[in-house]
Amino acid sequence: MPIHVKRHLMVFASIVLLLILTAGCGYNYPTFSHQGRLLTSTGRPVNGNHTITYKLYHKATGGSPVYTVSKTVHISNGYFDSSFGATDVDPKIFAENTWLEISVDGETLSPRQFLRAAPYAASLISGAAIVGSEPITYTYSGQKNLGSSLIAFNNDSTEKGGSGVTAVIKSATKGVDRLDVAAVKGLALGGSASDHSGPYAAIFRSEHWRGIYSEHGDGSSLSAWFDGDIHVTGNCNGCALAMTARNAGDDALTPGDLVAAVGVEMDEDYGFPMMLVRKAAPGDKVVGVVSTALTREAYHPDTLAQEGYDARPGPANTGDFLEIAMEGLVQARLPQNVGARMGDFIASGEAGVRIAADASGSFGQVMSEPDENGLTWLLLNR
Numbered sequence: 001m002p003i004h005v006k007r008h009l010m011v012f013a014s015i016v017l018l019l020i021l022t023a024g025c026g027y028n029y030p031t032f033s034h035q036g037r038l039l040t041s042t043g044r045p046v047n048g049n050h051t052i053t054y055k056l057y058h059k060a061t062g063g064s065p066v067y068t069v070s071k072t073v074h075i076s077n078g079y080f081d082s083s084f085g086a087t088d089v090d091p092k093i094f095a096e097n098t099w100l101e102i103s104v105d106g107e108t109l110s111p112r113q114f115l116r117a118a119p120y121a122a123s124l125i126s127g128a129a130i131v132g133s134e135p136i137t138y139t140y141s142g143q144k145n146l147g148s149s150l151i152a153f154n155n156d157s158t159e160k161g162g163s164g165v166t167a168v169i170k171s172a173t174k175g176v177d178r179l180d181v182a183a184v185k186g187l188a189l190g191g192s193a194s195d196h197s198g199p200y201a202a203i204f205r206s207e208h209w210r211g212i213y214s215e216h217g218d219g220s221s222l223s224a225w226f227d228g229d230i231h232v233t234g235n236c237n238g239c240a241l242a243m244t245a246r247n248a249g250d251d252a253l254t255p256g257d258l259v260a261a262v263g264v265e266m267d268e269d270y271g272f273p274m275m276l277v278r279k280a281a282p283g284d285k286v287v288g289v290v291s292t293a294l295t296r297e298a299y300h301p302d303t304l305a306q307e308g309y310d311a312r313p314g315p316a317n318t319g320d321f322l323e324i325a326m327e328g329l330v331q332a333r334l335p336q337n338v339g340a341r342m343g344d345f346i347a348s349g350e351a352g353v354r355i356a357a358d359a360s361g362s363f364g365q366v367m368s369e370p371d372e373n374g375l376t377w378l379l380l381n382r
Contacts, residue, residue: 036080047078050105051071053068061111069084095153099113135147169182240325240380242326244321246322248276258279258286260277260285261287285363287324287326288326288380289378290316291323291324292312293316294322311323330377331371331375332376345364348363
């Protein structure tokens, strides 16, 4: 006999269906609770055991179900209480719009019900933890190996398409706390140092544009800080090889000054070598050009953490830290009496800075005329 469902009860059933998602902890399998009242075409309540089939679709009409289950449900005076899911509904199904279709004894009720946002989603407030165990082989929307506890997928392919994830913080943290504060933080905890196993803390890959862009805000700090060696397999465009040094001379050093090395000292905290320099004088071999004065931030012996060096305006006085460019393009202050012109090779020796006949023995090549500040673009060649 034809069976009909009172729609106002079905609305109530949907609410109960969604609320049940808040149950449990850790990895939540959706559990759907479904209640209602079944009536015959003449309005008489249905009784006895009947088969109810639940199907989930990613389309309002047509298509193939992404989940199907049938339940034998006892009905009394038309009323029934059923459920499905709990352990066999893949939560990833709901990464796309989903509709529920219900059939009773083979008779499909229509239209399909669109599943809206669940109260569980409202629990994803500040501090929420997404817990899961996902193999690398998970594929979504044609993208392979996306296995992760959280996937943010932006399908807008226009020029105005936004980001996959945007993280913004406003912390004014200082000191050692900076090690625990970041807009994005990656911790790779698996693997072992003994066999060099374990994952990357971060992977950035772009098919058609730059893999990563880093920018310092006010220009007084570095765009990036690497606490360890780095390996670069491609070219470094616009780069200059630079080292951190300390001014061991009597004269203040300003950007563009040519410097000579006078020794080395071991860093008192970390034990790495620090080059000592002074302003180059006749007889000195020029090893580099001053890029900027530096301020060394605090060292934290409790965590062995170093805040690093930040660029600052002004000269580097005796004992101050500074950055020395040793290879690549840099602006240098050449003595006016040298009379260097664009294309000239520059060398240093007993007579001081001079024009060299060729690249042999030179430390750089002039690439521009001096600007209004007396600075010339110099290609340092070590």
